[in-house]
Amino acid sequence: MAHVTGDWNPLGQVFYRKQEIYTLGWRDIDLDKFVVAAAPYGGPVALIRDETKLVRVQGSIRPVIYIYTSSGREISSIRWNSGHVIHLGWSCSEELLCVQEDGSVLVYDIFGQFKRTFSMGTEAKEMKVRDCRIFNSHQGTGLAVMTSSYRIFMVNNVDEPRIRRMADVPGLDAPPSSWVVISQDRQSRVLLARENDLYLLDHGGQYSRQLAPVSQQVEAYTEMAVSFNNKYLALFTNTGLLWIGSSDLERAYCEFDTKCPQRPKQLAWCGTGAIVGYWENILLMVGPGKDYVKYNVDSTVHLVPELDGLRILSNYSHEFLHKVPSVVECVFKIGSIEPGAMLYEASREFQNGSPKADEYIRMIQDRLTVAVDQCIQAAGCEHEPTTQRMLLRAASFGKCFLSDMNPEPFVRMCRTLRVLNSVRDFTIGIPLSCAQLEQLSMPVLIDRLVLRRQYPLAIRVCQYLKMPEAEGVSRILAHWACYKVQQTHVDDELIARSINEKLRDTPGISYSEIAAKAAECGRTELAIRLLEYEPKSAEQVPLLMKMGRDQLALAKAVDSGDTDLVYTVVMHLKEKLTLGDFLMTIRNLPTAQSLYLQYCKEQNREMLQDLYYQEDNFQESANCRVMDSYNETRMDERLRNLQQAQEAYTKARNEFAAKVTEEQVRLLKYQMRLEEELKRPYLDLSLHDTISQLTTEGNHKLAEQLRKEFKVPDKRFWWLKILTL
């Protein structure tokens, strides 16, 4: 193995290295003939034929957009049959944004599936878009277009496009020399150069003229580049001067004369420490201390800035240019006497069975913790698994000499590297560095695996990292199932079965979400089958109702025991069906029916009677009539109600109730007569009280008459007499 420092190039005080991460899998691709758009964080690469270049036309003249992984494996291609595409780019959720000349933006996923579209406004449509920038804003992915009238329109988040017009630049009647978007302090501004004038535009309609602290006379700024973190800016003038400073133009770090007035094909930051210009066959890296490194390239390349470096795509290989991290420098720099380097040496000697190992360890005995730490960190910065392994072995060797070392960082690094190595694999093609993963976070990485339909790997990562099932495995399986139901060529039965087989024992799966997706694809039957597996009735029922399976919805609601849910369906049915159908429907489910009865008791007495009638429930019907009778304000109505009640009681074979109701009617009539005759209130006294009152009033004859008529037992009658008199 070549020495690790072999590919290091000094740039001032620090080193940079360019490592090949993939030999690209694409064949017959000449980047020179394509417009390239590569997503950051090792994302996918989109290619479309560059129409400014002459090519021999083969077959259709319709352009094709090819989407590749970072390792050059084709994922999909889109046969373009829409308008003229002037720019391609990726959003932070790895959606392909195709900006057309008419200002409309078409959004595709990495499999070339159309997702949605939005427009950059009528002015952009009428005036045509001539240039476009895609950038990271504080809200997500932003997009700015320049029309042929040199006006700039911007959205800060392509997921929720809200178009803002940027301030006009006075007297701009020709294409600007160059422009970029700088996104800082929760605001995105445009920095635009008109020859040697710099303007900073914001969406509030304000512009301010900026003066770059450049020492030489400048005619025009022909190129500019903002660093990944938006903090640094590089300007290139038509005299070949490269200026590096802060993005607010307050501070200048250096001016470097490239002696090449020709505008670079691409100007991009390598992390935050150096700027790289690309001219035909040459890459020039300039550091802030006027140091530079020159690389020769033998074919067309494309530069993809990352937060900690720069990826270089060429026809055959994919390389990563980045600063050698300081821990790596500590361990591997030739002649380094850092503890990490010593430990690394010790470990190597130990493996060779050499007693020198002991010597080295003794040298750094008191700094062993630092040494282990350095080796662990350095392993994280290495791309090559063999190097990683050697470093980790050194760390674990060092750990043996320490009694109270926290094992957590070591374990964590091993896990992280394992995940990183597996996603870096050629077949997956996500060349993330450790620093990038930290920024991106593990859940997002898993999302990206899901997005690539790498479900098994995603699940294995979750299981390996022991993520809680609800946010890990379950979520991935749900995504898989959603994808599965979209395979319209597969039979319903088969899909339902295969989904259930996989998902059966996984907790926290939302079958209703999958079913909703199926319903969206017009597969109602499949959706219903899937809903069968949904344990949450509260989610099952509304969807069933939406799909028109009301009977089933009602049954499920009843099963759940949630009466509110039952009412939801019942009320929905009542609105939807004719009364007869409605009553027949709920009749089959006693729970639903009794709930509806309960509702009617409070809200709709007439319906209540109808329902009892339908069910031949004479007993309840009679009870209901009795209750109603007490609400009547007219005596004849009241009597009529009671008589109806009596009839109903008879039908219900409740002879006792029928008899006493009849008695009640008789008593009421009697009382009315009494009131008329005696001009005193008797109504609604009980029989007992009526007799008692009559006795008090001395109407013993009438009392006796009542006693006989209503067959009051002697015992009670005499008690009454005793108590009254």
Add this chain to the structure above:
Amino acid sequence: MAASHLSGGRVNLAILREAARKELLECLDKCDGTKAVVWDEQLTGPFGLIAEYSLLKEHEVDKMFQLRPGRLPAANVNNIIFLCRPKLALMEIVAQNILKEEETGGSRKEFHIFFVPRKSLLCEQKLKELGVYGTFSNVDEYTLDLIPFDSDLLSMEIDSTFRDCYLEDDMTSMYYAAKSLMSVQALYGIIPTICGKGDCARHVADMMLRMRRELAGTEPQITPQIDCLLLLDRTVDLMTPLPTQLTYEGLIDEIFGINNTSVKLPPEKFASAKQQTGGPQEMPTEPKKLVLNSAEELYAEARDRNFHAIGPLLSRKAKLISAQFEERHGAKTVGEIKQFVSRLPHMQAAKISLANHTTIAEMIKEVTDSDHFMESLTVQQEFLNGIDTDKVNPYIEDCIARKEPIIKILRLVCIQSVANNGLKQKALDYYKREILQTYGYEHLITLNNLERAGLLTLQKQRTYPTTRKTLRLMVDDVSEQNPNDISYVFSGYAPLSVRLAQFLARPGWRSIEEVLRILPGPTFEEAQRIPVGLRKKRTSVGGGSESPKVTLVYFLGGVTYAEIAALRFLSQQEDSASDYIIATTKIINGHTWLEGLMDTLCPAPFPDTSTTSKSKGRG
């Protein structure tokens, strides 16, 4: 109010209160600025146990009103918050309040409504119909289900559970009960075993298991603190609420009524005790309100005793306290005096507590010594013993003839009916007729309700004697002073429900399978799978010192203080197989229970009369 008395049990119920408090404050904090809270009357009591006024004040609650028809009292606040049960009748009042408030104009107010414990579609729909739904900035729920009453007692305080479930077939409250058990499990861990008896119990258990499935994977990882859940339907034991409770607490509830652990007592007695020296003073007219819970040492000791044991207890305590006060003479050194003084506040409190309970006990004694009480009790005991249950009882006849309170009559008749598995047609019709003729035909519906609920029915197969015998419901030689069996709570009758709990713990329900078959509703036992890591570690070495398991007994449809006392008695036994926590939908007694089953019908006023009586849907 301090909540220290909640944390004394095996399972710390103060956590439940804390969770409820937190949620209430979260609800309040959803509304920015000063607030006025409009309470559903039924909720003020339970809420008093969750959060005190000063706490609400800290969260900018300036005013509190009762929910009443008409206009809200003027209040200069930003928010008006309605807190109410999801009942349709209340929605009309809420709407009226809002419309009146909007009419008045003035400063712009935001309206919020929180349903307790759940939102209801029907209520929301009603609010829409009434045209006020849109004015709410917040329509949400406050999931207060089980309210901690004491260190071993939880209640949902939902009034109409029994009626809803057995008369109206409306199982909404069972859904709430299942949800409440889910919140218990969220705080205290999944309960490994669920046993139960009765249709509602089965329903609740099914819903619980289902809800657990719905939760899948998101359960809190807590070691179970409760070992067993026993769900009991009130229908399984219709008898126990009917006879007069004879424990101290039970009698206080029977005579004065305990609501949310506080009782209102006639003030005269207390006035005389306090103001002996003041000469002829104005009698206080406000009833005296006392909080009754285990925070009061004396009450904790007295409440579950048979009332006959209260006299000796109080006199013993009186002697103890006076002896303690005498100690001051013995205090010689400054140190001793200091020690004495430091004990003084505690002793003073004990003295006041003793005085209060002596007064209450005197008031109760007045009632229990009366002939009415004794006669009624004798009849109850006869019925419970199965004596003359199939004949018309002359004492009941006399009571009806004297037109004594109808509920007393109904209680007695129901005891007779239940003890006899229903009455013969002739006796039944006779009672019913007597009742209707004496108290008015409007009680016909009530009688029908009692029949449906199984309390007053036609004779069926006589199984009660078997039940009584197998479960030893009647115990002759029970000691009221030093009880050795739960039957002391009714001076001889052991509550069936508690016997079931007792048998479940030891020797197990298998020994009483025959009786369980007789009792209505399914019997079941379910095991809930607990993740291995969370299972209780049974101490393998010297297993004897192991503390007994904890059983949560959930009474669906209400529980009486006598049953609570009996369960506490079981917990306290030295060789007890289980400690008990009691939960219920509502704490009841025979009076409130039957009242809930009555339909009080009043005739609508005829246009020509000027009576003001109006009709009410239900009692």
